[in-house]
Amino acid sequence: MKHAIAKPVAALAMVAFVAVMAMPSVSAAGAALDPASMSWIMVSTALVMLMTPGVALFYAGMLRKESVMSILGQTMMMMVLVTLVWITIGYSLAFGPTAGGIVGGLDHILLNNVSYSESTVEAGLPDLQFMLFQLTFAMITAALVLGAVAERTKLKALVIFMVIWSIVVYAPIAHWVWGGGWFDEHLVSLDFAGGTVVHICSGVTALALAMVVGRRGSNIQKDRPHNLPLVFIGGALLWFGWFGFNGGSALAADGIAVNAMVVTQISAAAAAGTWALINWFHLGRPGVLGMVTGAIAGLVGITPAAGFVGPVEAIVIGIGAGALCYAVVALKHKLRADDALDVFAVHGVGGAWGALATGILAVPAITSDAGADGVKGLIYGGTDLFAGQLITVGVTAVYAFVLSFVIIKVIAKFMDIRLEKKEEMIGQDLIEHGEAAYDI
Numbered sequence: 001m002k003h004a005i006a007k008p009v010a011a012l013a014m015v016a017f018v019a020v021m022a023m024p025s026v027s028a029a030g031a032a033l034d035p036a037s038m039s040w041i042m043v044s045t046a047l048v049m050l051m052t053p054g055v056a057l058f059y060a061g062m063l064r065k066e067s068v069m070s071i072l073g074q075t076m077m078m079m080v081l082v083t084l085v086w087i088t089i090g091y092s093l094a095f096g097p098t099a100g101g102i103v104g105g106l107d108h109i110l111l112n113n114v115s116y117s118e119s120t121v122e123a124g125l126p127d128l129q130f131m132l133f134q135l136t137f138a139m140i141t142a143a144l145v146l147g148a149v150a151e152r153t154k155l156k157a158l159v160i161f162m163v164i165w166s167i168v169v170y171a172p173i174a175h176w177v178w179g180g181g182w183f184d185e186h187l188v189s190l191d192f193a194g195g196t197v198v199h200i201c202s203g204v205t206a207l208a209l210a211m212v213v214g215r216r217g218s219n220i221q222k223d224r225p226h227n228l229p230l231v232f233i234g235g236a237l238l239w240f241g242w243f244g245f246n247g248g249s250a251l252a253a254d255g256i257a258v259n260a261m262v263v264t265q266i267s268a269a270a271a272a273g274t275w276a277l278i279n280w281f282h283l284g285r286p287g288v289l290g291m292v293t294g295a296i297a298g299l300v301g302i303t304p305a306a307g308f309v310g311p312v313e314a315i316v317i318g319i320g321a322g323a324l325c326y327a328v329v330a331l332k333h334k335l336r337a338d339d340a341l342d343v344f345a346v347h348g349v350g351g352a353w354g355a356l357a358t359g360i361l362a363v364p365a366i367t368s369d370a371g372a373d374g375v376k377g378l379i380y381g382g383t384d385l386f387a388g389q390l391i392t393v394g395v396t397a398v399y400a401f402v403l404s405f406v407i408i409k410v411i412a413k414f415m416d417i418r419l420e421k422k423e424e425m426i427g428q429d430l431i432e433h434g435e436a437a438y439d440i
Contacts, residue, residue, distance in 0.1 A: 032119070032123075032124070033117070033119055033124060033125070033126060034123075034124030034125070034252070034253075036253045037124045037125060037251065037252040037253045037254075038124070038125060038126070038129060039253070040247075040248065040252070040253040040257065041125055041129055041130075041133055041248055041251065042129070043244065043248075044133065044243075044244035044245075044247060044248025045129075045132055045133045045136055045244070045248070046244070047240070047241045047242075047243060047244025047245065047248070048133070048136035048137065048140065048241055048244045048245050048248065049136045049139070049241075050237055050240070050241045051136075051140050051237065051238055051241035051242070051245065052075060052078075052079055052136075052139050052140045052143045053075070053237065054234050054235075054236075054237030054238040054240075054241060055075065055140060055143045055144060055147075055234065055238065056071060056072050056075035056076075056143065056234070057230055057231075057233055057234030057237065058230075058231055058234025058235050058237075058238060058292075058296075059071045059075075059146065059147045059150060059234070059341055060072060060227070060230055060234070060437075061225055061226070061227040061228060061229070061230030061231035061232075061233075061234060062147075062225040062231055062289070062341055063150055063151060063225070063226065063340075063341075064151065064220065064223045064226055064427065065226040065227070065427075065437060065438055066426065066427025066428070066429055066430070066436075067150060067151045067427055067428055067429060068226075068227075068429060068437035068438075069428075069429040069433050069435045069436065069437050070150070070151070070155075070427070070428030070429050070432060070433060071146060071147075071150055073155065073432070073433055074146050074150075074155060074158060075143050075146060077155065077158070077159060078139065078142040078143045078146065078162060079139055079143070081142075081159060081162055081163055081166070082135070082138050082139045082142050082162070082166055083135060083139065085163055085166045085167060086131075086134075086135045086138050086139075086166070087110065087111055087131075087135075088109065088110055089106070089109055089167060089171075090138060090166055090167060090170070090171045091108055091111070091114070091131050091134065091135070092104055092105065092106055092107060092108035092109050093106075093167065093171035093172065093175065094134070094138075094170075094171040094172075094174040094175045094178070094179050095108070095121060095130075095131075095134070095174075095175070095178070095179045095180075096108050096179075097180075098175065098179065098180045098181055098185075101176070101180075101181045101182035101185055101186070102172065102175075102176075102181065102182065103171065103172045103175050103181070104171070104175050104179055104180075104181075111128070111131065114127045114128050114131055115127050115128060116128040116129070122251045124251075124252060125251060130251075133248065133251075134174070134178075137174075137194055137197070137198055137245075138166065138170055138171075138174070140198065141170060141194075141197070141198045141201060141202045142162050142165070142166065142170070142202075144198075144199075144202040144203075144206070144343060144347055145162075145202050145205050145206045145209065145343065146158070147206065147339075147340060147341030147342075147343045148206030148207065148209055148210045148337075148339045148340055148341065148343040148344065149206070149209045149210055149213045149340065150340045150341060151216055151220060151340060151424065151427075151428060152213060152214075152216050152418045152419050152424050152428075153209075153213050153417060153418050153419075154415075154416065154417055154418060154419060154432070155432050156415065157408075157411055157412075157415060157416075157417035157418075160411055161209075161407055161408055161411055164407050165205065165403075165404060165407055168403060168407070169201065169205065169399070169400055169403045169404060169407075170197075170201060172399075173196065173197055173201055173396055173399065173400065174197050176395075176396075177189075177191050177196055177197050177392070178191070178197065183388075183392055183395075187388040187391060187392060188375060188382075188384040188385050188387070188388040189385070189388035189389055189391070189392045190304065190305075190308055190358050190359075190362060190367070190372060190375065190385065190388075190389070191304045191355065191358075191392070192246070192249055192260065192303070192304055192305060192306045192307035192308060192358075192370070193245055193246045193249035193260070193303045193304065193306055193307070194245070194249075194303055194304070195300075195301075195303045195304025195305070195351045195352075195354040195355040195358070196304065196351065196355055196392055196393065196396045197396075198303070198347075198351070199300050199303060199347040199348065199350060199351025199354070200347075200348055200351040200352055200355065200393060200396050200397055200400070201396060201400045202343065202347050202348075203343055203344045203346075203347035203348020203349065203350075203351055203352075204344065204348050204396075204397045204400045204401040204404070205400050205401070205404040206339060206343035206344050206347070206348070207337055207339060207343075207344040207348060207401065208400075208401045208402075208404040208405040208408065209404060209408055210337035210338055210339045210340070210344075211336060211337040211405070212405060212408045212409055212412065212417075213408070213417060213418050214338070214418065215337075215338035216338055216340065216424065217421060217424055217425070219425075220424060220425070221338065225289060228288055228289060231288075231289055231292055232288065232292055235292035235293075235295060235296060238296060238299070239268060239295060239296075239299065242264055242268070242299045242303075243261050243264060243265075245303070246260040246261065246263075246264045246302065246303060246306040246307075247260045247261040247264070247306075249306070249307065250307060250370075255369065256307050256366075256369060256370050259306075259307065259310070259366065260306035260307050262311065262314075263302055263305070263306055263309055263310065263311060263313070263314035264299065264302055264306055264314075266302075266311050266314040266315060266318065267298040267299065267301055267302035267314040267315070267317050267318035267321070268295045268296075268298040268299045268302070268318065269295070269298070269318065270298055270314070270315045270317075270318025270319050270322065271294045271295060271297045271298025271299075271301065271318040271319065271321045271322035271325075272291045272292075272294040272295035272298060272322065273294075273322070274294060274318065274319045274321075274322030274323055274326075275290050275291060275293065275294025275295075275297065275322045275325075275326050276290060276291050276294065278322070278323065278326050279291075279326075282330075290326075293325075293329070293342070293346060294322045294325070294326070296346060297321040297322055297324075297325035297326075297346050297350045298317070298318040298321045298322060300321065300325075300346060300347055300350035300351055300354060301317045301318060301320065301321030301350045301351075301353050301354040301357065302314055302317050302318065302321075302354060303351070303354055304351070304354045304355045304358050305317060305354055305357060305358040305361065305362070307366070307367075307370045308358055308362040308363065308366055308367045308370060308372070308375075308377075309358070309361050309362060309363055309366065310363055310366060313357075313361040313363065316357070316361065317353075317354060317357045317361070320353055320357060321350050321353055321354065324349055324350070324353050325342075325345055325346050325349055325350050325353075328342075328344075328345035328349045329342050329345045329346070332345060348397075352393050352397070355389050355392060355393050356386075356389055356390070356393060358377070358385075358389060359377060359378060359382075359385045359386035359387075359388070359389030359390070360377050360378045360379060360386060361377045361378075361379060362375060362376055362377035362380075362382065362385060363376070363377070363380070364376040364380055364382075419431060
């Protein structure tokens with residue numbers, strides 16, 4: 001008898017749930033919200049959030065065993081700091097009403113006028129949800145930078161740097177590209193999910209920091225990655241999360257989101273395969289570290305283009321990302337800077353390639369469906385887009401590098417920004433955290 005009653009009740013409940021989900025939700029202010037898109041962006045936000053711990057594990061495996069807890073601790077600190085800065089002022093500077101196209105206003109300080117029931121930023125999504133999704137992008141951008149100066153930079157200096165950097169570097173660039181700033185208003189340029197905002201910005205910031213902080217001791221540089229399975233797990237989490245990173249940047253549960261996820265997978269695979277082949281010919285064997293790094297290079301390369309290209313273009317972007325990033329990693333010993341974990345080579349170079357490739361390969365039919373009517377790549381005669389991408393890449397790189405260089409130089413005037421040589425040899429884990437990753 002209980003089962004006889006339970007089945008119809010369960011069926012009615014399911015019908016009611018489907019009916020509610022199918023109906024447009026209307027907020028108290030009258031703005032229609034889209035439950036399907038809201039659900040997808042909730043999932044995407046969680047996926048992108050997972051990428052930051054993924055970065056920490058990926059980096060930790062490539063360092064010495066004496067530096068594991070330090071990179072995990074630094075990453076955790078970035079998650080805390082960026083969250084607090086973002087909700088206090090960062091989101092307002094990035095997405096508040098524009099002040100001359102340079103930076104957003106102060107209307108949304110402490111999330112003032114950022115509603116959970118009203119959609120003014122993107123149709124169908126509450127402003128508060130859009131804010132949270134964008135927070136995860138700010139968070140991972142900061143975390144990516146850490147790899148360049150791992151094993152020798154003091155946590156206190158990084159904390160001060162990242163607070164200032166989030167406000168004066170990341171937020172304005174996000175505003176220029178996504179928040180109604182001058183790139184958005186005065187250039188024909190496209191950045192679907194953060195090729196400039198996340199990857200060029202983090203890559204050149206990492207280069208500036210590495211130049212100022214200085215090189216690690218030669219004996220430390222010669223140490224091999226201590227835990228490649230950890231690198232693989234971190235890389236897998238990044239690849240997994242990238243479906244939310246790129247697919248979620250459609251800001252809707254639609255065909256463009258599907259396309260973004262498909263080309264993301266294709267580009268990562270093409271880049272990983274390219275890296276493995278070059279490795280094979282160059283060193284006589286394909287390394288697992290190289291394949292994982294190649295996949296991430298492909299993910300970086302497709303990020304700005306994911307909503308504007310198809311599968312064939314994704315293959316081209318992936319091959320280019322794998323080859324270019326491999327070349328820069330191979331030549332890094334000639335650089336003045338000790339970019340410990342190749343942040344500039346993979347994210348700076350990969351992001352720049354992806355942005356320029358968007359200007360070359362953007363497919364008119366896909367860009368129109370993505371809301372950029374009439375915008376087309378160079379191979380389709382779209383010179384305006386390619387010119388816009390060149391300007392966007394150049395200005396972003398110069399601005400991020402110069403400001404980052406100045407910020408860390410000023411901080412260095414007031415405090416020691418790196419460990420002493422003896423402390424570096426002992427390892428940051430014990431020196432700054434009093435903890436070890438392995439109790440053996």
